[in-house]
Amino acid sequence: CSYTLTLACRCAPQLFYSFFKSLVGKDVVVELKNDLRLVFYGLASTAYLNIKLTDISVTDPEKYPHMLSVKNCFIRGSVVRYVQLPADEVDTQLLQDAARKEAMQQKQ
């Protein structure tokens, strides 16, 4: 299941763009490659999988004092390590089928 998803992501970034669009307004945790972790509400994304967050809070504020006065932020897609999603917001079956379909299309 996870292999199909990774394959689909590399071949068809459009799939994840649409997937992220379905998460607009939900709470997610974004973990960045530089180890900074953010909890936030209100997700929006572009074709490059950049992420815009409103109403953010940092999970470790002492380590990142400069985030104290920042409420909204824009994150470049290339620095995201993970986006942790609420389990009940994601239809895994639908996602799996969509990913499989994309992977099949790319193969042909």
Added chain:
Amino acid sequence: MNYVPGTASLIDDIDKKHLVLLRDGRTLIGYLRSIDQFANLVFHQTVERIHVGKKFGDIPRGIFIVRGENVVLLGEIDVDKPCDTVLQQVSIEEILEEQRQQQQTKQETEKVKMQVLKDRGLSIPKADNMDEY
């Protein structure tokens, strides 16, 4: 790009005070004047803010053009929100000295760590060398 609901755009952030985190760990604060599709940014009245512990120092830098690939995060600074309550501003010389000491201790612990790993035949690649998607 910004007329489709659900997409992220920086157009609305122009002319507002922003904080940008760079891949090398630097923090720049300034007024965002210009953007493009790669997240290249033009900053006006830029200040480089160095944080060490609870202290910070500002170095005025003027106009900055930041190449998009070096941007980690861009955050709008809320001027109404009181941010300096826990942080103490110090002079440039002091913060540079503090930073130098912090780098030194960090390098020493890193060196010890690398040596221990090397003795066990392990090596951890640095995250920043990985290719971008």
